[in-house]
Amino acid sequence: MDWSQKLYFTAFVVVATAASIRGIHGYAMVSGTVFCDQCKDGQVSLFDYPLNGTKVAMACPDNNGQMTTWGEETTNWLGSFAMRFDGTPDLGGCVAQVTNSSEEGTRGCGTGGGQGRSPRLMFRMFDMEMYTVDPLISQPEDPMSFCPRFSYPQPHPNPVSPPTPPSTLPVPTLPPTPPLPHLPPMPTLPPLPHLPPMPTLPPLPHLPPLPPLPPMPPVPYLEASACPHQNWMMPEYRCYWKVINPDSKVGVVFGLIAARKYGTDITLWEGMKGRGEPYTTLLREGTTALLNSYNSVQFPYHPLGVIQHMNWALMGSTQQVMHTALSFLRANSGNGRFTCKFNPCK
The missing domain is CATH 2.60.40.10 (Immunoglobulins)
Known part of the structure; x- marks a missing residue:
């Protein structure tokens, strides 16, 4: 059974479990x-x-x-x-x-x-x-x-006061300006001495050609990538755990509601192994979605959005848990648009 068959089988088990719990309407x-x-x-x-x-x-x-x-x-x-x-x-x-x-x-x-x-x-x-x-x-x-100050509208400046109307009193006549005195002409300056020509500098030696620059490595964070939980658990992809590590506690990453549900000792690596039960499936797919959101800026969920949807599902019914787990599962599979852009770690 290849990876895609496992994915569809997991989705079928999740939907069948939800239908058996409360029925589909x-x-x-x-x-x-x-x-x-x-x-x-x-x-x-x-x-x-x-x-x-x-x-x-x-x-x-x-x-x-x-x-x-x-x-x-x-x-x-x-x-x-x-x-x-x-x-x-x-x-x-x-x-x-x-x-x-x-x-x-x-x-x-x-x-x-x-x-x-x-x-x-x-x-x-x-x-x-x-x-x-x-x-x-x-x-x-x-x-x-x-x-x-630039984040909110500034008050309008005070309107300009209208000009004062001219006075009706008569304006006195000023006396005429006396003429300027006659200035003597400027003396003629002597010519500048002749300067010798600048010496000719020897040509600069030719520099050797620069070596070609190596190609720029790809930027995984800017690429559209979505990887299922099986890839995140492979040893050759362990280097992609950058923001959070496998030993981080679930309660520390997802908050008090998750700590009350799953306990304070369970780690993210242990939560990635959960299957067959709605809440363990939610923890596995939620952790995978959080890792994908940190790894690719084009992932459908923002890291804060993953945590909010996770806590919202834990405060709701079992059917809401199943719907949130299915939404995370579809996003982690790429929704038919993205693929997993992992390269083996060196």
Whole structure:
């Protein structure tokens, strides 16, 4: 059995396990994250952080074209939210918008201000659809004092005062200017002495030709690459574990929720061996997705996004665990567009 057959067999086992647990029925899931735009520049930057306790509403057009609210959720302590809609509705014309916030979770960043975002379809299988929404923002009343001045709109300058109307009083006549005295002509300067010609320098010796430069090595981080967990566990590819190492603890990398579920002693290398059970499959594919996100900038998931989806799945149902594991599995296989760009380590 080659690698592709193993991959499809694993996907079949995951789907069959999910179907046996709760059964398959159609529904759509929309997820996203809300950030506090501290500098009020209208985008997520280095100064912003995920916002807890923020209400997000999903508005969709009805038969008359009027926008109506279909659902409303509150973000968790990671700033994430998730909405579920039964059936397989068309969410192409819907818009997710921050509505209001609670003072406890937002710490003074609950006045809204960001524009709505339309959900994007990320995954569809067995009448189940997974949508994602680009980051939403909520803004404080005033920018923070540490923000650069160019990050938020500057106040308009004071308008120029209108010119004072001319006085109606008569202007006195000035006396005429006296003529300038006559200056004597400038004396004629003597000619410069004749300078001798510059001596001719000998020609410079010819330098030997420079040796040709070796070809530039490829930059793996800029290439589109996605590798399954089998490749990451091979000894000849051990050098690609750069940002995190196999002995790192799962609880340290993925946070407290993962530590409560998997324990504080399990390592990433041990988690890569898990199979046959939804939560172990999620840990294996989540760890693989995190490694791929650090190895290639074109990987579908950002490292922070992998950790957020991992924790969101662990806080949900078993079926949500299976859906997240399937999404990671598809991304790690390249979705039919990327291949594994590993070269054996020297």
